[in-house]
Amino acid sequence: MRARLSRGHSAGAIAAVGVATALSHLYHAVREPAIHSLMVGVIVPIALSALLIGAGVRLYRSDLPTSGMRRVAGWTWVGALVGIVFGYPVIPYQAAHGITMVDVPFVVVNWMTTGGIAGFLIGLYDARQEQYRDALEAERAELEAREQELERQNERLDHFASVISHDLRNPLTVATGRLELLQEEHESEHIEAVTTAIDRMDTLIDELLTLARQDKSIDDTEPVSLASVADRCWTMITAPEATLAVEDDPTVIADASRLQQLFENLFRNAVEHGSTGSRTGSDDSVEHGSTSNRPQADDAVEHGGDGITVTVGALPDGSGFYVEDDGRGLPEDDVDRLFDPGESTSADGTGLGLAIVDGIVDAHGWEISATESDAGGARFEITGVETETAS
Numbered sequence: 001m002r003a004r005l006s007r008g009h010s011a012g013a014i015a016a017v018g019v020a021t022a023l024s025h026l027y028h029a030v031r032e033p034a035i036h037s038l039m040v041g042v043i044v045p046i047a048l049s050a051l052l053i054g055a056g057v058r059l060y061r062s063d064l065p066t067s068g069m070r071r072v073a074g075w076t077w078v079g080a081l082v083g084i085v086f087g088y089p090v091i092p093y094q095a096a097h098g099i100t101m102v103d104v105p106f107v108v109v110n111w112m113t114t115g116g117i118a119g120f121l122i123g124l125y126d127a128r129q130e131q132y133r134d135a136l137e138a139e140r141a142e143l144e145a146r147e148q149e150l151e152r153q154n155e156r157l158d159h160f161a162s163v164i165s166h167d168l169r170n171p172l173t174v175a176t177g178r179l180e181l182l183q184e185e186h187e188s189e190h191i192e193a194v195t196t197a198i199d200r201m202d203t204l205i206d207e208l209l210t211l212a213r214q215d216k217s218i219d220d221t222e223p224v225s226l227a228s229v230a231d232r233c234w235t236m237i238t239a240p241e242a243t244l245a246v247e248d249d250p251t252v253i254a255d256a257s258r259l260q261q262l263f264e265n266l267f268r269n270a271v272e273h274g275s276t277g278s279r280t281g282s283d284d285s286v287e288h289g290s291t292s293n294r295p296q297a298d299d300a301v302e303h304g305g306d307g308i309t310v311t312v313g314a315l316p317d318g319s320g321f322y323v324e325d326d327g328r329g330l331p332e333d334d335v336d337r338l339f340d341p342g343e344s345t346s347a348d349g350t351g352l353g354l355a356i357v358d359g360i361v362d363a364h365g366w367e368i369s370a371t372e373s374d375a376g377g378a379r380f381e382i383t384g385v386e387t388e389t390a391s
Contacts (some may be wrong), residue, residue, distance in 0.1 A: 013056075013073040013076070013077065016056075017049075017052055017076055017077065017080050017112075017113075017116040019049070019053060021045065021048075021049040021052070021109050021112055021113040021116070045106075045109070045110050045113055048113045048114070048117060049113055051117065052076070052113070052116055052117060052120065055120055059072060059124075064127055064128075064131065065131060065134075067127075067130070068127030068128070068130055068131055069127070071123055071126055071127045071130065072120060072123035072124050072126075072127050073123070074123065075119040075120065075122050075123025075124075075126065076116050076119045076120045076123055077116075077119065078119050079115040079116050079117070079118045079119015079120065079122065079123075080112045080113075080115045080116035080119060081112075081115070082115050082119070083111040083112045083113070083114050083115020083116065083118070084108055084111060084112050084115070086111065086115070087107065087108050087110070087111025087112070087115075088108055088111075161208075161209055168205055169205060172198065172201055172202060172205070175198060176198055176202075179191065179194060179195060179198065183195075204352070207352040207353060207356060208352065218254075218255045218258060218363045218364050220255060221253050221254055221255055221364075222253070222254075222255075222256060223251045223252070223253060223388055224251065224252055224253070224254050224256045224259055225249060225251055226246075226248070226249055226250050226251070226252055226312065226314070226321055227246045227248075227249035227312070228249075229256065229259055229260055229263055230244065230246055230263055230312045231244070231246070232260065233260055233263035233264045233267055234267060234310075236264055236267075237264070237267045237268060237271055238271075239271035239308070241307045242270075242271050242307065242308045242309070242310065243308075243309045243310070244267075244309075244310050244311075244312070245309055245310070245311045245312070246311075246312050246313070247311060247312065247313030247314070248312075248313045248314040248321075250314040250318075250321065250387045250388075251387060251388040252320075252321065252385050252386065252387050252388075253385070253386040253387070253388070254364060254385070255363075255364070258360045258363065258364070259360070261356065261360055262356075262357050262360045262361070262382075263312075263323070265353040265354065265356050265357045266323045266353075266357060266380055267310055267323075268353055269353050269354060269357075269378075270308060270310045270323070270325040270327060270377075270378065271308055271310070308325050308326060308327050308377075309325065309326050310323065310324070310325045311323070311324050311325070311373075314387070315381060315383065318387060319383045319384065319385065320366065320381065320382045320383040320384060320385035320387075321381075321382055321385065322379060322380060322381045322382070323379075323380050323382075324373035324374075324375075324377060324378065324379035324380070325373065325375075325377040325378055325379075326373065326375035326376065326377045327377040327378060328376075328377065329372055329373075329376050329377050329378055330370055330371075330372065330378045338354055338370050339354050339355055339357070339358035339368070339370075340355065357380075361382055364385075365384060366382050366383065366384040366385055367382070367383050367384050368380060368381065368382050368383075369381050369383070
């Protein structure tokens with residue numbers, strides 16, 4: 001209520017200048033019936049006074065804060081007083097030169113009206129600048145608060161990664177060693193199942209660490225051969241019967257290690273979540289059989305990865321590259337949530353691989369979309385990629 005009254009007082013102070021000068025001009029109109037004098041000395045000044053009254057009302061209804069309205073009101077009154085101070089000396093100056101001025105008080109009021117309008121305009125500009133500075137300061141404070149919250153989140157992520165890498169990895173390593181000793185002494189299908197479970201836990205830990213530690217942006221990039229990275233990543237995939245077909249070899253500007261993570265996760269997604277397909281690479285493709293330096297997972301066939309063909313190539317418009325397969329494709333219901341952490345189309349999947357891919361794409365400033373390949377499998381298109389013409 002106090003703020004509202006203060007706004008009203010400020011607007012009233014502005015309008016009061018207009019009302020006071022308007023009344024003076026009306027009195028002048030009664031005393032001066034001449035048409036010319038009426039136009040120049042009364043109607044125009046009254047219009048200016050009405051302008052001040054309207055400005056006060058409009059300002060009262062505006063979004064200008066109370067402090068800004070006080071500032072405008074103060075400037076309006078200062079302008080009116082300055083108009084009087086500068087206008088009044090004109091009278092003796094004219095008299096000193098033999099010019100006798102009539103209606104002296106109304107001349108002073110005209111100067112007061114003009115000064116009030118000038119003061120209003122100056123005050124309005126000053127108040128708007130103050131409002132802009134306050135808004136800018138509020139945005140800056142909000143940004144600083146967000147940055148501090150982000151730093152706290154990063155600290156929590158670092159702690160989370162430390163717990164995973166130490167408190168979970170170490171017991172898992174001990175369990176793996178004990179299991180190997182047990183496997184040397186006994187043969188049992190239960191040992192095989194435990195080995196599979198431990199391998200799955202190890203994969204899950206790797207992907208969680210990658211998610212927790214990956215940067216939000218990438219600054220250190222270099223020209224990278226897409227075919228070389230794809231070929232190197234393919235050796236990390238355990239699917240002996242699967243095939244890699246590299247259609248093109250564009251040179252992309254990227255972080256090589258992060259690009260390798262992207263391909264590893266897309267390849268692993270294809271062989272684990274795809275199904276056996278009949279598609280083969282084109283005649284001019286470079287095909288690679290799958291070799292690996294990692295132990296083959298016993299459930300690879302259960303995922304349907306063997307026999308699938310994964311194809312890598314450049315997009316026709318040169319905006320990026322694609323990775324597609326001839327597997328079973330993407331479920332329509334899950335496409336919108338495909339890159340969300342924890343989303344997986346397989347009961348055995350971690351649901352983190354494509355989330356990692358999305359993070360790497362976002363860190364590069366690229367975009368990724370998922371669609372169906374010509375063979376009915378999954379196709380991932382990465383666009384917004386800076387490329388160089390291969391020599």
